[in-house]
Amino acid sequence: MSKAPKITQLTADGECEARVVRQVRGGPTLVEGPVRIVEDDGAETVSDRFVVAVCRCHRSALYPLCDTSHRALRTPKAAARTDT
Numbered sequence: 660m661s662k663a664p665k666i667t668q669l670t671a672d673g674e675c676e677a678r679v680v681r682q683v684r685g686g687p688t689l690v691e692g693p694v695r696i697v698e699d700d701g702a703e704t705v706s707d708r709f710v711v712a713v714c715r716c717h718r719s720a721l722y723p724l725c726d727t728s729h730r731a732l733r734t735p736k737a738a739a740r741t742d743t
C-alpha cells in the first residue's frame with residue numbers, strides 16, 4: 660500500500676510554507692523567486708526576481724526564462740479572450 664504524499668506544511672502560525680507555483684494557461688510557469696534552474700545538461704540559470712516566469716513553450720530567446728514569445732502562439736480568438 661502506497662503512502663499519500665504530504666502536500667502542505669503549515670507553520671505554528673497556520674501559514675503555509677510551500678512555495679507557490681502557478682501555471683499560466685498557454686504561458687509560463689510562475690515561481691516565487693529567487694530560483695536556480697538546473698537543466699538536464701547541467702546549465703544553470705539564476706534569477707533573484709520576486710516572481711520568475713519559467714518558459715514552457717521552448718520558444719524563448721531567454722530560455723529557460725520566458726520572454727513572452729509564447730504570445731505569438733496564441734490564436735487571435737484566444738488572444739482576444741485573455742487580453743484586456
Ligand code: FES
Pocket residue numbers: 685686687688713714715716717718719724725726727728729730
Ligand atoms: S512560455 Fe513564455 S516564451 Fe515560452
